[in-house]
Amino acid sequence: MTPAVRLDDVALMLGGRAVLAGVNLEIRSGEFLGVFGPNGAGKTTLMRAILGLLPASRGRIAVLGAPARRGNEGIGYMPQSRANLPAARLRGFDFVAAMVRGHRLGLPLLDRAGRREVAWALDMVGAAPLARRPLADMSGGERQRLLLAQALIGRPRLLLLDEPLQNLDPHHQMAVVAVAKTLQVELGMTVLFSAHELNPLLGTMDRVLYLGGGQAAIGTVADVVTGPVLSRLYGSPIDVVHVQGRIFVMSGGLDMEREAHRHEHDRAHAHADHA
Amino acid sequence: MRTPTMPDLLSYDFMRSAFIAAAIVAVVASQVGYFLVLRGQTFAGHALAHVGFTGATGAVLLGVTPLWGLVTLTVASGIGMGLAGERLAQRDVAIGLVLALALGLGLLFLHFFTAYATQATALLFGNVLSVDTATLWRLLAIGVVCLATLGVIARPLLFASLQPELAEARGVSPRLFGALFLAVVAAATAECAEIVGVLLVFALMVGPAATAQRLAGRVGAGLALAAALALAEAWGGIALAYYTDWPSSFWITALSAAAYLAASAAPMR
Numbered sequence: 001m002t003p004a005v006r007l008d009d010v011a012l013m014l015g016g017r018a019v020l021a022g023v024n025l026e027i028r029s030g031e032f033l034g035v036f037g038p039n040g041a042g043k044t045t046l047m048r049a050i051l052g053l054l055p056a057s058r059g060r061i062a063v064l065g066a067p068a069r070r071g072n073e074g075i076g077y078m079p080q081s082r083a084n085l086p087a088a089r090l091r092g093f094d095f096v097a098a099m100v101r102g103h104r105l106g107l108p109l110l111d112r113a114g115r116r117e118v119a120w121a122l123d124m125v126g127a128a129p130l131a132r133r134p135l136a137d138m139s140g141g142e143r144q145r146l147l148l149a150q151a152l153i154g155r156p157r158l159l160l161l162d163e164p165l166q167n168l169d170p171h172h173q174m175a176v177v178a179v180a181k182t183l184q185v186e187l188g189m190t191v192l193f194s195a196h197e198l199n200p201l202l203g204t205m206d207r208v209l210y211l212g213g214g215q216a217a218i219g220t221v222a223d224v225v226t227g228p229v230l231s232r233l234y235g236s237p238i239d240v241v242h243v244q245g246r247i248f249v250m251s252g253g254l255d256m257e258r259e260a261h262r263h264e265h266d267r268a269h270a271h272a273d274h275a
Numbered sequence: 276m277r278t279p280t281m282p283d284l285l286s287y288d289f290m291r292s293a294f295i296a297a298a299i300v301a302v303v304a305s306q307v308g309y310f311l312v313l314r315g316q317t318f319a320g321h322a323l324a325h326v327g328f329t330g331a332t333g334a335v336l337l338g339v340t341p342l343w344g345l346v347t348l349t350v351a352s353g354i355g356m357g358l359a360g361e362r363l364a365q366r367d368v369a370i371g372l373v374l375a376l377a378l379g380l381g382l383l384f385l386h387f388f389t390a391y392a393t394q395a396t397a398l399l400f401g402n403v404l405s406v407d408t409a410t411l412w413r414l415l416a417i418g419v420v421c422l423a424t425l426g427v428i429a430r431p432l433l434f435a436s437l438q439p440e441l442a443e444a445r446g447v448s449p450r451l452f453g454a455l456f457l458a459v460v461a462a463a464t465a466e467c468a469e470i471v472g473v474l475l476v477f478a479l480m481v482g483p484a485a486t487a488q489r490l491a492g493r494v495g496a497g498l499a500l501a502a503a504l505a506l507a508e509a510w511g512g513i514a515l516a517y518y519t520d521w522p523s524s525f526w527i528t529a530l531s532a533a534a535y536l537a538a539s540a541a542p543m544r
Binding site: 107 | 426427428429430431433434435437438440441442443444445446447488489490491492493494495
């Protein structure tokens with residue numbers, strides 16, 4: 001079977017810095033892949049490269065059997081959420097509807113098929129009750145659902161979810177993970193799910209991809225999330241501790257993922273205050 | 276003394292022209308303004324209006340119709356701003372500097388042409404009562420071009436405004452559509468300047484659109500409401516000016532602000 005994504009000796013540069021250097025990997029069709037790594041390790045950059053927004057400076061990227069290119073309708077994408085949403089009074093339905101054939105010129109009018117598509121996408125992520133509510137009245141978890149629904153428009157085969165758990169409480173995190181799993185199982189989509197913490201995705205993801213130091217390691221949790229592999233990627237000694245079915249990635253006694261997550265949180269709050 | 280009635284209001288040519296001009300401009304400005312507010316670029320729109328002042332005074336200096344100077348320079352700046360990228364178009368300091376420089380240059384041009392102090396006031400604060408037939412046709416032509424362009428780019432523009440990263444991934448260039456849109460904004464700004472002047476463009480372009488976005492949850496309803504509000508405010512302003520002899524631009528800004536305040540005070544659904 002053709003892999004969903006295949007990287008052959010790929011290097012990605014971002015502002016003169018090598019984010020990935022000579023990475024080979026294969027993402028299997030239909031798998032749920034958790035994507036992890038420290039801040040700046042290239043999780044978002046990798047997704048942008050798969051979307052064709054960032055050309056590889058070396059090597060080849062194949063997506064769904066063809067070279068990566070911009071505007072690939074086979075890919076659904078959920079970008080990292082921003083603190084301030086525009087058009088706060090816009091209804092959920094209209095927000096998602098803006099996506100339907102959004103790349104075509106003309107008036108943003110929806111035909112019956114378009115309206116059905118939006119209703120289907122909202123339904124798939126359990127966001128049907130949000131259709132008539134304004135964005136401003138939604139919680140973070142509800143907005144994430146809307147963004148997920150948007151990613152489904154056009155019925156892509158590959159879903160790229162960039163940090164969908166950011167700024168969500170554990171309850172909402174579980175709900176978003178469950179929705180993503182449903183999409184994988186029911187629609188047969190390949191899901192790339194980037195996150196800061198491993199634990200919310202344990203038991204849901206089929207394999208993990210860890211990025212760090214320009215390198216990548218892909219495989220099962222047992223193969224990849226180990227002291228030696230992560231120490232190599234992080235470039236510093238890492239301990240992996242298993243506690244009652246949960247996994248903690250520690251560096252010098254600090255829980256690295258929690259730390260990274262906390263910083264993200266602070267930053268998001270700073271943004272919100274600023275806005 | 277007899278109170279003036281509606282027939283009185285429309286018995287003068289200049290009043291009829293004023294109502295027609297206000298209608299054209301209100302509709303165009305409100306539709307463009309809806310997207311401007313949606314994209315959070317209202318300040319950029321304001322700056323374009325000031326650039327228009329330079330264009331208009333420069334045109335006067337060269338002996339060309341001010342409206343064309345206005346349109347030429349605003350559209351050129353709009354495209355430039357758009358191509359410079361979304362970031363720049365939202366950068367307060369850069370825009371503020373451009374705005375101040377534009378007004379300063381306009382002042383310099385006027386200095387060379389001291390006889391036209393009234394023209395300066397008309398440019399800055401508008402004078403809808405002095406619109407002649409030739410201007411009406413120009414307003415109509417520019418208005419049609421604005422709405423037609425907006426109609427063609429509306430869907431990708433809405434997409435890129437709400438979800439820039441996603442739009443980019445789907446092959447929509449936020450920069451291209453940003454530049455095209457700012458060109459439309461620039462032309463619409465020039466239209467507005469004719470009615471309320473460059474300093475008060477906000478009243479017709481941003482006021483009704485922002486009010487409509489607070490009240491309407493659908494894009495179509497929002498656009499329709501913005502048009503209705505802009506029309507009511509522009510016509511209401513002219514009528515009130517006729518009865519009170521206060522400037523029409525004052526009344527239009529007052530109505531625009533009042534509508535927005537009322538919408539903000541109204542309980543959210």
